[in-house]
Amino acid sequence: MVFFSILRRFWRGLCTNWIGTAGVVLTTSAIVLFVLAELLRMVGIITNTYVGLITYLSLPALFLLGLMLIPVGWWLHRRRTGKSTGELLSERFEAELVAAGPGGSRVFRIIVVLTLINVLFLGLGGARMLGFMDQPSFCGTACHSVMNPEWVTFQNSPHARVRCVDCHVGQGARAAFDAKLNGMWQMISVTFDLYERPIPTPVHNLRPARETCEKCHWPQKFYGNRLKRIVRHADDQASTPRYTTLSLKVGSGSGRQRGEIHWHVAGHNEVRYQPADRTRMAMRWVEVRQPDGRYRRFVNRRAPSQSSATSVPDVDVRVMDCVDCHNRATHIYEDPQDVVERRLEDGAIDRRLPFARRQALAALTGSYRPGTGTRAIALDFRGYYRRHHPQVATAHGREIDRAVRTLQAAYRRNIHERMNIGWNAYPDHIGHRRGPGCRRCHDSNMQDRQGRSISDECTLCHSILAYDSAAPFQFLQPPDPRDRECRMGLYLRREFLGAGAAADPDACKPGR
Amino acid sequence: MKRYLAASLLLLAPLVVTGDQAPVAGRCMTCHKDKTPGLYRQWFLSEHAKHDVTCLDCHGADKGDKDGFQHEGALIATLVTPADCGQCHDAQAKEVDRSYHATAGQILESADAYLAHAPGGEPVAIPGCESCHGGKVRLDPKSPNRLDRKSWPNSGIGRINPDGSKGSCTACHSRHQFSKGQARRPEACGKCHLGPDHPQKEVYEESKHGNAFFTHVHQMNLDADRWVAGVDYAAAPTCATCHMSASPQQKVTHDVGQRISWTLRPPVSKMKPDWQQKRARMKGVCATCHGARFVDGHYFQMDGLVQLYNRKFAEPAGRIMALVRKRGLLKNKAEFGNKIEWTYWELWHHEGRRARHGAAMMGPDYTWWHGIYEVVQHFYFKFIPEARAYGDPQVNKLIDEVLKDPMHAWLQRPTEEIKRDIRSGKLQQLYRDFYRPAR
Numbered sequence: 001m002v003f004f005s006i007l008r009r010f011w012r013g014l015c016t017n018w019i020g021t022a023g024v025v026l027t028t029s030a031i032v033l034f035v036l037a038e039l040l041r042m043v044g045i046i047t048n049t050y051v052g053l054i055t056y057l058s059l060p061a062l063f064l065l066g067l068m069l070i071p072v073g074w075w076l077h078r079r080r081t082g083k084s085t086g087e088l089l090s091e092r093f094e095a096e097l098v099a100a101g102p103g104g105s106r107v108f109r110i111i112v113v114l115t116l117i118n119v120l121f122l123g124l125g126g127a128r129m130l131g132f133m134d135q136p137s138f139c140g141t142a143c144h145s146v147m148n149p150e151w152v153t154f155q156n157s158p159h160a161r162v163r164c165v166d167c168h169v170g171q172g173a174r175a176a177f178d179a180k181l182n183g184m185w186q187m188i189s190v191t192f193d194l195y196e197r198p199i200p201t202p203v204h205n206l207r208p209a210r211e212t213c214e215k216c217h218w219p220q221k222f223y224g225n226r227l228k229r230i231v232r233h234a235d236d237q238a239s240t241p242r243y244t245t246l247s248l249k250v251g252s253g254s255g256r257q258r259g260e261i262h263w264h265v266a267g268h269n270e271v272r273y274q275p276a277d278r279t280r281m282a283m284r285w286v287e288v289r290q291p292d293g294r295y296r297r298f299v300n301r302r303a304p305s306q307s308s309a310t311s312v313p314d315v316d317v318r319v320m321d322c323v324d325c326h327n328r329a330t331h332i333y334e335d336p337q338d339v340v341e342r343r344l345e346d347g348a349i350d351r352r353l354p355f356a357r358r359q360a361l362a363a364l365t366g367s368y369r370p371g372t373g374t375r376a377i378a379l380d381f382r383g384y385y386r387r388h389h390p391q392v393a394t395a396h397g398r399e400i401d402r403a404v405r406t407l408q409a410a411y412r413r414n415i416h417e418r419m420n421i422g423w424n425a426y427p428d429h430i431g432h433r434r435g436p437g438c439r440r441c442h443d444s445n446m447q448d449r450q451g452r453s454i455s456d457e458c459t460l461c462h463s464i465l466a467y468d469s470a471a472p473f474q475f476l477q478p479p480d481p482r483d484r485e486c487r488m489g490l491y492l493r494r495e496f497l498g499a500g501a502a503a504d505p506d507a508c509k510p511g512r
Numbered sequence: 513m514k515r516y517l518a519a520s521l522l523l524l525a526p527l528v529v530t531g532d533q534a535p536v537a538g539r540c541m542t543c544h545k546d547k548t549p550g551l552y553r554q555w556f557l558s559e560h561a562k563h564d565v566t567c568l569d570c571h572g573a574d575k576g577d578k579d580g581f582q583h584e585g586a587l588i589a590t591l592v593t594p595a596d597c598g599q600c601h602d603a604q605a606k607e608v609d610r611s612y613h614a615t616a617g618q619i620l621e622s623a624d625a626y627l628a629h630a631p632g633g634e635p636v637a638i639p640g641c642e643s644c645h646g647g648k649v650r651l652d653p654k655s656p657n658r659l660d661r662k663s664w665p666n667s668g669i670g671r672i673n674p675d676g677s678k679g680s681c682t683a684c685h686s687r688h689q690f691s692k693g694q695a696r697r698p699e700a701c702g703k704c705h706l707g708p709d710h711p712q713k714e715v716y717e718e719s720k721h722g723n724a725f726f727t728h729v730h731q732m733n734l735d736a737d738r739w740v741a742g743v744d745y746a747a748a749p750t751c752a753t754c755h756m757s758a759s760p761q762q763k764v765t766h767d768v769g770q771r772i773s774w775t776l777r778p779p780v781s782k783m784k785p786d787w788q789q790k791r792a793r794m795k796g797v798c799a800t801c802h803g804a805r806f807v808d809g810h811y812f813q814m815d816g817l818v819q820l821y822n823r824k825f826a827e828p829a830g831r832i833m834a835l836v837r838k839r840g841l842l843k844n845k846a847e848f849g850n851k852i853e854w855t856y857w858e859l860w861h862h863e864g865r866r867a868r869h870g871a872a873m874m875g876p877d878y879t880w881w882h883g884i885y886e887v888v889q890h891f892y893f894k895f896i897p898e899a900r901a902y903g904d905p906q907v908n909k910l911i912d913e914v915l916k917d918p919m920h921a922w923l924q925r926p927t928e929e930i931k932r933d934i935r936s937g938k939l940q941q942l943y944r945d946f947y948r949p950a951r
Contacts, residue, residue: 444656451656457584458543467545484561488545491538510564 006097010110013092017080020073026066031121034059038128053142056132060125067118130176139164143190146199149416150331156413159330166215167330170207197420201327203280209322213329217322219252219266225463226250229472231345239344239357243472245465247496261461264320271320273441276303278315280324281427286441286454298446298454325438327429335434336365336423339410348406350399354392359384364407370417374408381407463496481508537566539584554688570596578651578674579658590657591649591664595677605677607766614678616670617646631848638662644704646671646680669704693734698725701751708862710777711882715875716751724748739764742800754797761796771797773949774818776868779860780826781818783949810874812947817871817879819946821864825891828914829859832899835910841902852898859895863887892923918942 015021037055040046078088089098089107097106104112132138140151154160159167169179182205189195206212225247233239252266264271270289276282284303287295322329340360343349349360363380381404385393393400415422427435442456458464466474467488475496479489486508544567545552555561560569573580573589580589598605608614620641628637638647646668650660657664669683683703684695694700702713716722725732728747736744741759755771758764773791774781784790791811798807833856836842842850848857867883870876896915899907914920919942922930933939 455584456543457539458546459539464542467542481564484556485541486564487536487538487566488541489538491536492542508564510562 006093006106006110009092010107013088014070014074016077017073019069019076023066023069023073026062026069027118028066030059030063030066034063034121034125052132052135052138056125056129060122060129063118063125064122134163134165134169136164139168143186145418146190146195149198149419149421152413152416153331153333157330157332162330167207167212170211175207197418198416198425199419201426203323203327204278206323213322213326219262222250222252222260222262222266224251227465228462229466231341232468233341233344233351233357235355235358237354239351239355240470241345242468242470243466243474244468245472245474247463247465249461249463264325265322272317273320274317275315276300280318281436281440283440283446284315286446296448298441298448300443300446302445325429328426331426333414333421333424333426333428334410336410336414337361339407339414340364343403343406343410349403350396353385353396353399353403354389356403360403360407364411365423373411373415373417377407377411378404459492459495464492465496467492479507481510537568540567540571540586543584551688558689558691560690565600579649581656581658590659591673592682593671593673593675593677594679594681595673595675597681598677601681604681604766608679608681609677611679611767612769613669613683616644617642617648617668617672617678618670620645620647627848630846642666642668644668646678646683648672649674691735692737692739696732696734696739696750696752696757698722698750705751708866710865710869711878712751712869712873715869715873715878718875718877719873721749721874725750741797746801749797749801754794759797759800761799762793774814774868774872776818776865776872779830779864780822781868787949814871815949816943816947817884818868819950820943821867821884821887823946824919825887826860826864828917829856829891829895832895832907832910832914835907836899836902836904839902839904839906841904841907852895855890855894855898859887859890863890 011024014024034055037046037051037059041051041055078085081088083091086098093107099105103109136151136154140147140154154164165179169175186195228246228248230244230246232242232244234242249260250262251260253260253263263269268289271286272289272295273286274284276284282303283300285297285299287297289295318324340349340357344351344357344360349356351357353359359381363377363384366376366380368376382393382400385396385400424434429435429437429440431437432439438461439456442454442460444453444456446454465476466472467485471477475489475492477493479486479493483489490507541552560566568586568588570592571588571590573587575587577587577589579591580587582588594605594608620637625637625641628641632640642663643666647663647666649666649671650663651658651674652660655661667680667682667687669679671680671683672678673680681690684700685691686694698713698716705712706714717726725748731745731747732750733739733745738744739757741749741753741757743760753759755768756765769784769790771790771794773784773787773794775784795804795807795811798810802810833852836852842853844850848854863883863886866878867880867887870878870880870883896911900911915923922939930939
């Protein structure tokens with residue numbers, strides 16, 4: 001009982017004026033609410049990230065603020081009364097409480113205990129806070145409108161189970177500190193609306209890929225070939241599929257065997273380049289380290305001439321790593337045509353619907369007023385069948401509904417009007433279909449001093465097993481002399497199967 | 513079954529093998545289908561593709577070819593010349609080589625190129641003159657395809673090629689479909705045969721022949737292998753029909769000019785060597801659709817117009833111009849440095865040709881309004897006054913002499929009297945011996 005009376009008096013001693021009182025109220029309510037929220041979260045009643053934002057960010061901050069107000073209040077009180085600390089203490093507490101003992105007076109010991117509790121709380125809260133901020137849900141939803149596009153595409157990506165911070169922050173205190181500093185600037189940008197829409201790709205402050213990507217994907221891991229089948233459907237009534245099948249040479253090569261894609265980062269190989277500008281969409285030059293340590297340089301003959309070097313933007317030389325090609329390994333925005341082709345192939349859009357491909361692509365890529373996209377897609381797609389194919393609309397209503405839902409989902413995933421993200425807002429450097437990609441360097445205009453260029457020959461990186469063909473493995477069969485592309489078939493079959501595939505030079509002679 | 517077993521065994525073989533390095537067209541096709549899809553598609557649709565004529569058959573270069581270069585493991589040349597095409601199309605290449613077309617590049621030494629280079633300037637001579645006439649293709653060892661950018665691209669009909677051959681088949685049979693149908697259409701010739709100085713295309717479009725063609729183009733069987741007038745098609749003749757193609761009486765030839773009896777190009781028209789034979793050939797084509805009297809009548813009328821132009825305007829103007837030059841009356845030394853030279857030039861090179869071509873190919877408006885009408889106006893009221901302005905007694909004497917000719921005497925006579933002579937036919941008598949060819 002005595003302890004509580006001391007505590008009460010102690011409490012009152014802190015609340016000598018409104019500043020002190022505010023401090024006490026803030027500190028106390030913050031700690032109570034924090035404990036409550038933690039209990040509710042443990043029990044599973046609270047799941048919302050925004051509550052986490054309050055619990056782990058606001059409450060510890062308020063707590064700290066209250067703690068700082070208390071001594072300020074005390075100091076003001078002392079100045080107002082003109083008494084010393086000892087006098088003020090003697091006024092409130094019995095002499096025995098203030099009297100010096102081993103390890104200080106009892107009041108002092110109470111203060112020490114309370115301070116320890118505070119530090120403990122702050123430590124726990126801080127740790128929880130940092131932990132919380134490492135959660136993807138924090139990165140993805142704390143700055144909701146800004147991060148939403150990346151959050152949505154991240155969740156749909158192959159790295160959805162990898163935390164944002166694993167790639168974007170990296171290991172160690174230094175990385176964490178940099179990230180928090182950067183985060184503070186982002187908070188300011190968001191608060192005062194200083195950011196670009198869409199947000200430019202942060203290629204310049206990504207963590208080095210050797211520290212991030214290669215934790216899971218190391219170059220020695222890549223070997224053999226990877227089969228990739230690309231389907232393109234015609235705009236005809238049946239949306240007839242045509243296949244292009246590639247056998248990608250994704251190995252990391254070794255020594256002289258360079259003709260494999262991951263050679264660029266394998267072993268001791270080093271490729272470095274100077275881009276034409278900060279977007280890295282075009283190269284000024286590319287260099288390859290030779291066995292003797294010297295570099296062989298290929299200069300872009302189409303780049304602005306070096307004589308105007310004064311106006312060359314200041315861009316750093318960079319050693320090539322994963323993200324130079326895999327620039328959208330995670331935040332993958334789809335191409336509308338790819339969306340339709342894939343959904344046609346997996347049946348989410350049914351090819352029995354006449355002109356399904358044409359109509360789906362038209363609906364998906366229409367230009368709609370902000371906020372009306374998904375509804376307009378439904379009206380457009382359904383409307384077409386109601387108007388032009390009423391029997392289909394009746395007989396295949398379910399398929400039409402499913403196609404509409406599929407298209408709407410794709411639209412929601414890829415189109416983010418608030419951030420000015422429409423179709424293909426960001427280039428994708430993987431391959432050479434959705435941007436210059438590989439051909440930023442593999443271009444006949446990139447030439448060394450002898451005039452030899454970096455090969456841009458197709459079979460350098462992939463064998464071709466079908467090329468816009470009705471058959472997915474067209475070239476595994478011996479070519480048909482009646483086929484106008486017979487010679488291409490002959491070459492590609494041999495290229496893939498190796499010298500063992502008999503190559504009869506007369507195989508394509510007409511009349512055979 | 514065995515085959516599949518073998519195939520699957522091969523699949524298991526090391527998958528990364530050094531590709532077959534021997535230059536094969538299939539390798540070209542693989543990339544170019546993607547990188548130049550339009551070019552590839554044109555080839556795919558061509559007769560060449562149908563008959564296994566692929567990239568290296570035309571673009572493959574031999575060691576020592578000056579324009580050959582290494583490209584993805586093959587020695588190739590960008591430029592394909594009539595000598596290359598002639599490896600298969602031998603007869604056609606020979607015909608082209610001796611044709612007037614093949615000399616078009618050398619003609620650039622004439623006044624046309626002087627005009628472009630001096631009053632104009634080189635940058636107009638390349639895309640202007642040389643695009644039709646053909647330029648001399650020069651080599652540049654530094655260029656990726658060894659061709660000098662000033663001389664390539666060029667598909668002028670008289671191109672002078674580094675291998676010594678003349679001409680360019682693609683002038684009419686565009687890359688890479690090399691269509692027969694394209695060359696048979698009037699538009700193929702219309703790339704060059706048009707405009708103020710030789711509006712053959714416009715004359716054709718104005719003519720009944722052109723009318724019929726555009727109306728019945730779908731009946732023209734343009735892509736047929738065999739294309740004999742009156743047999744494989746009869747709706748209309750195109751440029752090619754009359755000047756090159758087969759008719760029941762004669763075979764197709766790439767040597768244009770073998771059916772042309774007059775040369776309508778120079779200041780004063782002349783009959784060509786062997787003109788009777790050439791006219792007989794053209795009449796043979798006409799006879800596919802027209803009776804002999806009809807054809808004779810056409811030539812009768814055409815000869816009259818050409819002679820009218822020659823004798824009444826071109827010859828006197830030429831004489832006056834020669835005297836002005838001889839007397840040293842031109843103020844500026846350089847050709848085309850004086851106004852009267854331009855007036856005289858347009859008189860024959862533009863207006864006079866328009867009239868002659870109009871008459872040759874049944875284009876009435878070009879014969880008169882764009883033709884003789886302008887010749888008349890500029891002869892009497894530009895050329896003569898400009899010559900008189902020198903005040904040279906000899907020139908004036910010659911002009912007076914010319915204008916004394918009964919054909920020009922109308923200038924001094926009362927209108928009513930002239931009209932009476934027209935009605936009575938007396939005025940027409942002046943031209944009665946114009947209606948037959950004369951050298």
